[in-house]
Amino acid sequence: MFLSVLLALAISPEQAEFFERRIRPLFAAKCYDCHGPKVSKPMGGLRLSSKSGLSKGGDSGPVVGGSADSSRLLRAVTYKDPTLQMPPKGKLSDTEIADLRRWVEMGAPDPRTDSEEPSQMSARKGIDFERARKWWSFQPLKTSPTVPGYVDAFLMEKLKEKGLKSSAPADRRTLIRRLSLDVTGLPPTPEEVALFLQDQSSQAYERLVDRMLASPHYGERWARHWLDLVRFAETDGHEFDVEKPNAWRYRDYVIRALNGDLPYDQFVREQIAGDLLPNARPEAAIATGMHFMGEVLNSPVDALQSHADRVDNQIDVFGKTFLGLTLGCARCHDHKFDPLPTSDYYALASTFYSSRRRQSMVNPPSEQIQMKQVALKAATNAGPPKPGANSSLPAGYRIFDDFNDPGLPGWTATGYAFHQAASDGMVDSARLSPVLEGQLISDEVLLVERYVHVRMRGSGLVRFLAGEYRNPNRALKADPTKGFTWQRIDVKMEQGQLAYFVLEDSDPLGGITVDKIVFSENPKPPGEDDPNPPPVQLDYAERVPPGIFALTAWDNNPHDTKINIRGNPSNLGATAPRGFLTLFSGANQVAVPGSGRLELAEKLFRDASALVARVMVNRIWKHHFGSGLVATVDNFGLSGDRPTHPQLLDTMAQRFIDSGWSIKNLHRDILLSNAYRMASTPEPQAEAADPDNKLLHRYPIRRLEAEALRDMMLAVSGSLDRNLYGPSILPWLSPAMEAFGRGKPKPGPLDGFNRRSIYIQVRRNFISDFSQTFDFPQPIAAIGKRNVSTVASQALYMMNGDLVNELARRWAEKTEALAGNDEEKIAAMYETAFSRPPTQDEFDLGRAYLAGHDHSWQAYAHVLMSTTEFAYVR
């Protein structure tokens, strides 16, 4: 205070008057709405209503000082810079601007003493991590010894507090249907039901649980839950909905991992850094496709912003999926609730900025060994590569690479076709052997000139990927019947952006040769095409398996990004070194050599394993019981819900860790509990005491998700193809989808070739209409809990939809072909759909209906499919 008075005295009376008469009123009238004393958080961090606020400036730095024209204040009010215009509502008058200019030229004298707003003067408090760590989910696990039946013991304790009892056990038919739909997503066959009913041993239920968990359909069912978390989709969305090549391999990876009970920690490590893990199986790299399942813009005007948005989505999915933390909230400011500073967000951003995507060869090790042997033998026959001679280019042409250095610096290969030995002044994927496949991917380069020229030959492709531009048509192809020709790309739209090249040989009988990649402003190629035919392909004796490629991550150009002030990628603050959250791993983390994904995976399990375990246990619980012990399954932070049964959650989490992160073990603990085996029948007294069933006094009734409902209809109608894995089936296009506009795929079959729904391709802009109608979540963010809505379009779909009517027809056809009378046929239908015989009433209603309607089995089947019992697990 004393100091400011002194400083104020240094201002001449004329200056003070000028400020009071011309500047302060102007600030008050035109700026205080956003930068005044009454706003608790001034826009851009700038407060003009106090001397200290003015001298401190905003998030982007000082606003006055230096020459008038270079000051941020003048730049803003003169509206010369389209990105910085203040006041945003409209330009100040010329007089007002002139006043401001004069004042800044005086040195921005400010006679205020700041007594007006003392509360705003203290510096922003940092995060108190010690205090923050007291939040329940950041605490170490508080476990109790586990005895058989521990799950029920914890639940009973809470029920007793309310004077409640758990419901009676469900009957065996209900139980097997529940278990089968819950664990495998398919109804039990009548034979499976009969087998279970006949098994009189005390181990009958336990054996059933084991059979269900061992079913290959378990992986299909639970992979779909996982895919919701990683916003799995096989296209980029946006305007043209471009396909993501080989995205489906990630889906198969998840199914295989779950069926094989891959330990959860390994499952997570592989997804974060499967391409980097020491001694990883080649398949582990597929898991890293997780990072790239998000939306991608096909031609962003602001490439920087677009990249930042994509990284934001990667961080958001990472945070929610593994940690139940809403990290995305710390993009523009420190997290409002959780101990997550903006610097942590950008530490993760640095890691994701250092991780690019590519296609990698992921053949099984045995095949890769075979390919490698072929490559080595061929390399020996071909002799060592020779450096090429420098050839001169006409003026105005700039070499990106002439491949004269056989070491191929700046390029990274996958597969065996592109190898250092394949470079002889040019890179030739068939030099070793035409049977080998692979890709060669370049480092990124800034596009300066307008044209790219490539001298190339053969049957492969040179893909060009600028910034986010992923149009698959942007690939150069040579005429395989000719010798070297010059091919050209016009990159006018991408000038000023980073781009990279991918040389691709996916032809098991051929290859690609690239001699030079050249930039120029001149559309004409720098040389002539080769009039000679291509060299005769050598005959080859050995065959190798075709290459298997998958969308994976790779570390390239690891670097630290800077904090984007207020989330604006053009407004940079301090550097944020690659690292994990301060909350868990502390403030001083050792610098990492690569992208930091490998270290991220390690730190996640070294420093945050309690939270990681809690989040996953809760997810599994949620899918078995309809809601989690923590209701906000994707948010374990301070704005999320607290657990209804904290001890149960922690005890299960500890058991999960102790079991070597076995997910199937976790399922077994839950499925063998009495709670899971309760009846779902509501009773008025219990409903009144526990209306939301938070204490689990009965088993909750739940509607099947879109995928399970469709799979159920396929199964019941006798159509289901039970094969696992493989490329996706294109979605059927309903008449409404026919009109959806750009990026429309070829229509798939109505019944999806009877494959399970998880194999129907997820196209962002063309989600299968059945899924769309029944609450399939938009693949944009991690979704651990889907909305369950009941809207008329669902009933209309069940009544009048093509698919439902077709499957009802097939079910009727199958039923009519059965031996027996009407009564037996009705009974068979009930066994198939509901795993129980019909009641006498149901018999009577069925018989009467059929008699009165010309024995229309199709109509009857359609009605049964539409019943609530059909679509609900109870």
Add this chain to the structure above:
Amino acid sequence: MSGKPHTRYVNTRREMLAQCSHGFGGLALAFFGAADAARAASSRALNPLAVQPTHFPPKAKSVIFLYMDGGPSQMDTFDPKPLLDKEHGQPIKMKTPVTQFNDVGTVMKSPWKFKQHGQSGAWVSELFPHMATCVDDLTFIRSMVTDNSEHTLANYMLHTGFSMQGRPSMGAWLTYGIGSVSENLPGYVALNGGLIPPGGIDNVGSGFLPAAYQGMLFRQGANPIANIQRREPSEQFQRDKLDLLGKLNKGVVGRLGATPELDAAINNYELAYRMQSAVPELTDLSKESPATLDLYGINDKSTEVFGRECLLARRLVERGVRFVECLSPAVAGADRWDQHSNIVKGHTDNCQATDKPIAALLKDLKARGLLDETLVLWGGEFGRTPMAQISGGKFGRDHNPFGFTMWMAGAGVKPGITYGSTDEYGYFAVENKVHIHDWHATILHLMGLDHKRLTFRYSGRDMRLTDVHGEVVTAILK
């Protein structure tokens, strides 16, 4: 936070109940006692589309958004710029930002002549002879700005207030905020004229809000929505099936106990059954007079598609539907308002397809006394540049998010005024800028909602249509 009237969570059984009741209003009461019914009727928690109390008295009951897909050119329609005539063919004398195609040419004058119209003297180019007769009912905003110069992102911003896929659209926010009074129709309808905007149906989606709030896309023709047409050979045949379904469901509920979830699912079929007749009744224009059909241009090939959309919009509003969006028409020869080349033909076709129907809608609403309770909005996702783009010798204009024109009409807005302005080129808004966030805030305000209080808890945050932005443009309010 939880004390806020419009903060919602999706985890309670009440919420579950709400989502399980039905898409549409009025019917959620079946499974409550009579004493609860009255309370239930007013609560969104029990029926997602039950009418909700507003934050303050609303000016408008419904919104019709005439969406001009692609970005109409402001300097060729409602914002005349004499400087363009003067500097035609010269390089523009100002710093210009990067544009979508980045091949900007020289300044290009408008190929169309402007005249003042009506008592308000509003400027309209000769492209809109019909709309020109309505200017005294219109409120022009010449200072619109948005964030992106690329269709998809700008469309998401325009429709959802956020330049990325997956947020709820303004129609969804509105029906979430105040519910709907329509019994047999959805609260939010998007009429598809054949052009789905870049960004797809997410432009009318419900994002993280429950599906009950999503825009239902109506196709053209006799069966505007999916699966609306009965497949059974007769109505009786279908009725018999539904009766059997009802009995079987009742039996199961009887044995296993009633839950709201099951009851809601059962009632849903009856609603769907009624929709099968309500929707054809809506789209059947045979009871409209020949004069009305003529007014909307339904007997003329070039105006038929959008004329039908505008007429349907009126019929939807009459039936209590809360938000109607008319998507741009696909008429032979006409594409979006997105002419990077040959804007002369393009804009002429676009105007021909929409001008007469829009004027008809305004006049018809007014004549029926509906304009006082309906807010009509016109505009695209951005405007166009004052400089030319040349392709094949034919001139066009590139995208311009920095300044463009939209108009509002009807309930609560001052008619016959022009608000805000662009610079002399018509490139940047300079006076009274109105960002899309402000536009959204103003629309919600007119419907009786405070955009800062209309929130939904998602991803750990209380989300808003206006994110953390937006100010009501009070200067244009009555």
